[in-house]
Amino acid sequence: MTNLAINGSHFMQNDLLLQATGISKRFPGVLALNNIDFEVYPGEIIGLVGENGAGKSTLMKILSGVYLFDSGTIKFKGRDFRPHSPAEAQEHGISTIYQELALIPHLTVAENIFLNREPRVPHSPGLIDFGKMNAGARELLGQLGAQVPVRQRLQTLPIAAQQMIEIAKAISRSAQLIIMDEPTSSLASHDIDLLFALIKRLKDRGISVIFIGHRMEEVLGIADRIIVMRDGERVGTLPIGEATEEQVIRLMVGRKVELYPKQPATIGTPVLEVRDLSNGKRIQDINFSVRHGEIVGIAGLIGAGRTEVARMIFGVDTKKTGQILIDGVEQKFSNPSDAVRAGIGLVPEDRKLQGLVLGMDVKENITLSILNRISGLLGWVRNNKQRETARYYWKLLDIQTPSLSQIVRNLSGGNQQKVVIAKWLSTNPKLLILDEPTRGIDIGAKAEVHAFMSQLASQGVGILMISSELPEIFGMSDRVLVMCNGRITGEFTHDQLQEPNAQEEVIAAATNYSMGVSEITNSLPQANPT
Amino acid sequence: MATTTPVSNNYPEEQIKNTPATLLRGLVSTNEFSLLMVLVVGAILVTLRNPRFLSLSNIQTLGRDIALIGLLGVGESFVILLGGIDLSVGSVYGLAGVLVAFFSVIPDESQQVHTLGIPLPLAIVVTLIICTMIGVVHGLFVSKFKMHGFLITLVTLGLARGVAVAITMGYPIVGVPDELLPIAQGSLFNVPMPFVVLVIVAVIAIVLTRFTYIGRQIYAVGGNTEAARLSGINVDRRIILCYAISSFCAAIVGIIGAARLTSGHPSAGDGSELIAIAACVLGGISLFGGQGSILGVIIGAMMMGILQNAMILLEVSAYWQQIVLGIVLLIAITFDVWRRRRQQSRT
Numbered sequence: 001m002t003n004l005a006i007n008g009s010h011f012m013q014n015d016l017l018l019q020a021t022g023i024s025k026r027f028p029g030v031l032a033l034n035n036i037d038f039e040v041y042p043g044e045i046i047g048l049v050g051e052n053g054a055g056k057s058t059l060m061k062i063l064s065g066v067y068l069f070d071s072g073t074i075k076f077k078g079r080d081f082r083p084h085s086p087a088e089a090q091e092h093g094i095s096t097i098y099q100e101l102a103l104i105p106h107l108t109v110a111e112n113i114f115l116n117r118e119p120r121v122p123h124s125p126g127l128i129d130f131g132k133m134n135a136g137a138r139e140l141l142g143q144l145g146a147q148v149p150v151r152q153r154l155q156t157l158p159i160a161a162q163q164m165i166e167i168a169k170a171i172s173r174s175a176q177l178i179i180m181d182e183p184t185s186s187l188a189s190h191d192i193d194l195l196f197a198l199i200k201r202l203k204d205r206g207i208s209v210i211f212i213g214h215r216m217e218e219v220l221g222i223a224d225r226i227i228v229m230r231d232g233e234r235v236g237t238l239p240i241g242e243a244t245e246e247q248v249i250r251l252m253v254g255r256k257v258e259l260y261p262k263q264p265a266t267i268g269t270p271v272l273e274v275r276d277l278s279n280g281k282r283i284q285d286i287n288f289s290v291r292h293g294e295i296v297g298i299a300g301l302i303g304a305g306r307t308e309v310a311r312m313i314f315g316v317d318t319k320k321t322g323q324i325l326i327d328g329v330e331q332k333f334s335n336p337s338d339a340v341r342a343g344i345g346l347v348p349e350d351r352k353l354q355g356l357v358l359g360m361d362v363k364e365n366i367t368l369s370i371l372n373r374i375s376g377l378l379g380w381v382r383n384n385k386q387r388e389t390a391r392y393y394w395k396l397l398d399i400q401t402p403s404l405s406q407i408v409r410n411l412s413g414g415n416q417q418k419v420v421i422a423k424w425l426s427t428n429p430k431l432l433i434l435d436e437p438t439r440g441i442d443i444g445a446k447a448e449v450h451a452f453m454s455q456l457a458s459q460g461v462g463i464l465m466i467s468s469e470l471p472e473i474f475g476m477s478d479r480v481l482v483m484c485n486g487r488i489t490g491e492f493t494h495d496q497l498q499e500p501n502a503q504e505e506v507i508a509a510a511t512n513y514s515m516g517v518s519e520i521t522n523s524l525p526q527a528n529p530t
Numbered sequence: 531m532a533t534t535t536p537v538s539n540n541y542p543e544e545q546i547k548n549t550p551a552t553l554l555r556g557l558v559s560t561n562e563f564s565l566l567m568v569l570v571v572g573a574i575l576v577t578l579r580n581p582r583f584l585s586l587s588n589i590q591t592l593g594r595d596i597a598l599i600g601l602l603g604v605g606e607s608f609v610i611l612l613g614g615i616d617l618s619v620g621s622v623y624g625l626a627g628v629l630v631a632f633f634s635v636i637p638d639e640s641q642q643v644h645t646l647g648i649p650l651p652l653a654i655v656v657t658l659i660i661c662t663m664i665g666v667v668h669g670l671f672v673s674k675f676k677m678h679g680f681l682i683t684l685v686t687l688g689l690a691r692g693v694a695v696a697i698t699m700g701y702p703i704v705g706v707p708d709e710l711l712p713i714a715q716g717s718l719f720n721v722p723m724p725f726v727v728l729v730i731v732a733v734i735a736i737v738l739t740r741f742t743y744i745g746r747q748i749y750a751v752g753g754n755t756e757a758a759r760l761s762g763i764n765v766d767r768r769i770i771l772c773y774a775i776s777s778f779c780a781a782i783v784g785i786i787g788a789a790r791l792t793s794g795h796p797s798a799g800d801g802s803e804l805i806a807i808a809a810c811v812l813g814g815i816s817l818f819g820g821q822g823s824i825l826g827v828i829i830g831a832m833m834m835g836i837l838q839n840a841m842i843l844l845e846v847s848a849y850w851q852q853i854v855l856g857i858v859l860l861i862a863i864t865f866d867v868w869r870r871r872r873q874q875s876r877t
């Protein structure tokens with residue numbers, strides 16, 4: 001234990017809430033965890049970072065009782081701890097909040113919090129004491145500073161509120177350690193602030209939090225201590241005062257990575273023009289264009305309507321009014337196959353649900369959109385052509401698989417995203433729409449995806465990029481559109497993006513607040529001076 | 531391609547070696563091969579108990595039974611590959627038999643029903659068209675109204691049978707033209723005609739699913755409908771095609787069935803959707819869609835045929851036969867679910 005002094009010298013060994021020593025876990029063909037030591041102090045927020053496949057999730061699944069470990073010991077509250085199920089881990093005081101929330105949409109907030117532990121009417125044959133339950137839920141949420149109507153059905157609440165309910169549920173089970181697996185990935189920035197304030201409140205109550213994150217500025221903003229993992233090993237521990245973003249990233253990837261390598265490209269005539277687009281509901285008055293060689297970023301909060309606009313352009317959802325022009329010619333798409341024929345590609349936001357056929361191999365996924373183009377007489381698919389095409393893009397994008405016949409389910413997130421991009425490159429698109437192109441992929445792959453976008457733009461492809469990460473928006477875009485509540489609320493040219501307060505202005509447009517810069521900075525979470 | 535990150539695949543380029551040894555190993559490791567082994571072992575066991583199993587006449591009977599199960603199964607498998615299900619194949623089978631008899635039988639006072647007596651080839655074509663349109667309607671409901679195939683084909687399960695009963699007023703239409711009979715009762719070099727039909731349909735289906743872009747797109751739709759749609763595949767057209775193929779195959783079986791019974795019987799094919807689905811699942815078609823092969827279905831159909839035949843030869847009581855069928859289906863479906871779970875736990 002070389003880093004005991006970090007969290008304050010008054011801690012003794014036995015003050016540790018959790019101490020794991022020499023944990024190893026082997027899956028068929030891969031050593032997922034190699035002799036890991038891991039410790040958590042009471043009331044400590046740990047930022048756990050590492051590329052995908054570094055072993056973060058495996059370690060957390062061991063702590064939360066999903067997997068058993070092969071060797072090593074874990075002591076929790078001073079006693080040996082070897083949970084065989086998530087229920088057992090929760091009973092001992094470790095709760096996990098997953099990216100996909102484990103709540104029941106048709107039940108009320110209170111019913112979700114007290115699920116399977118509902119207070120009963122005394123001496124009754126199992127009647128639920130709703131009054132007591134609702135009061136309990138109200139009190140719990142009040143302690144967390146969350147104002148959520150406890151009798152409302154869960155499905156009507158935004159994701160951020162649902163996440164608070166998960167946390168309330170964990171606390172009601174007297175959790176002492178809460179593991180949060182990328183809790184911010186589906187949150188908009190002001191909801192992230194609320195979540196961070198809540199995490200601080202948990203800390204004040206002596207509850208420890210393990211925060212797994214991909215966005216460096218968030219992890220640096222919330223954690224007391226950062227633990228970095230790579231290839232199943234712990235490669236570094238950084239106290240928050242000393243850690244810089246660059247340092248953490250270098251530890252994570254084990255080499256220096258250049259993010260956002262946007263190269264200048266010649267910008268030509270408009271490839272896409274959108275005029276007065278609306279869907280008859282929330283999306284109204286959408287007017288913009290994307291030119292050949294240009295990367296246009298769309299910033300905004302989750303639910304601002306960015307994905308809906310992309311889906312209308314691509315012919316997935318029907319538009320109510322408006323025109324879509326490709327190279328100056330008006331198009332009427334009744335389904336995505338029309339859009340593909342017109343030279344548009346869409347890398348959707350959820351690659352597993354929308355981008356890939358997980359059970360098919362790399363070769364078939366890459367050629368999915370061009371199957372009819374590589375077919376001969378009677379629709380007979382020409383195998384050589386298919387293999388050649390797939391191999392070309394496999395090499396071009398440096399997809400890390402032993403063969404083209406690898407089932408894509410078994411690939412890492414970054415390689416899966418490269419397969420989706422390869423699929424669209426093979427169609428030779430004029431316009432490529434990318435919806436959250438680097439969500440949930442590791443930093444090395446992220447830099448490569450950015451490099452390809454840049455490369456494509458320099459070849460004259462127009463790129464429309466939807467992203468919730470401001471650094472990505474600022475690093476990659478020639479021009480930025482900001483959407484809020486179904487409308488475009490701001491447009492920033494390349495020069496305007498270079499101005500010092502550009503970031504605040506983009507946030508202001510995204511939240512549609514007409515407040516000044518100082519108010520916005522005040523509403524951001526304060527750095528913890530521990 | 532110049533990028534700022536070093537580009538190098540860590541893996542050597544894929545080598546394809548087609549030596550006889552690797553081909554053989556590839557063949558032995560396929561699902562179809564294991565199924566075939568089960569089939570052979572089963573056949574040997576039955577033969578040991580009753581050598582009559584291998585007599586020419588029994589094998590021909592078996593061939594006819596397998597052909598009907600196989601044809602229904604091949605059609606059904608297209609829908610299951612999409613991730614849907616077609617519960618109507620038994621009823622369409624019955625309706626097709628009634629329709630072909632109703633169209634082709636010469637009107638006669640002794641019949642309960644006033645039949646039309648149009649030329650046989652025309653009667654067959656009209657029957658096939660009507661039944662295929664039923665499948666097209668299924669496909670339209672599934673693709674345009676986003677109704678699950680289970681629901682719309684459940685409606686047809688009742689409706690098509692009802693129409694068959696209504697047309698015949700509950701009585702069989704007897705006396706189908708003699709020209710129709712060879713398709714069920716004839717044989718080609720000792721191979722029963724229905725089996726010849728199965729081979730033709732199966733070869734077309736194998737080529738369609740394995741080698742054409744339409745087939746690959748069907749697998750993609752079954753594997754992930756949303757990803758297929760967003761990849762520019764015309765998902766609606768593929769869905770309609772698959773449901774149409776299913777009904778078309780059921781119609782062929784109905785016509786063969788009418789030739790076999792020399793009449794259009796309103797209750798023909800009752801409950802055979804279960805056998806068709808069993809043949810598919812037994813043959814390795816996943817009920818979750820996107821997995822399995824037509825060749826597997828043929829082997830699955832052979833297993834079902836041999837199972838039924840063996841139960842008769844081994845004098846298993848008719849009541850028990852249904853139970854055995856149910857148990858076989860249970861085992862096959864449990865295996866399918868288990869396989870699915872194992873695949874998903876890897877992500």
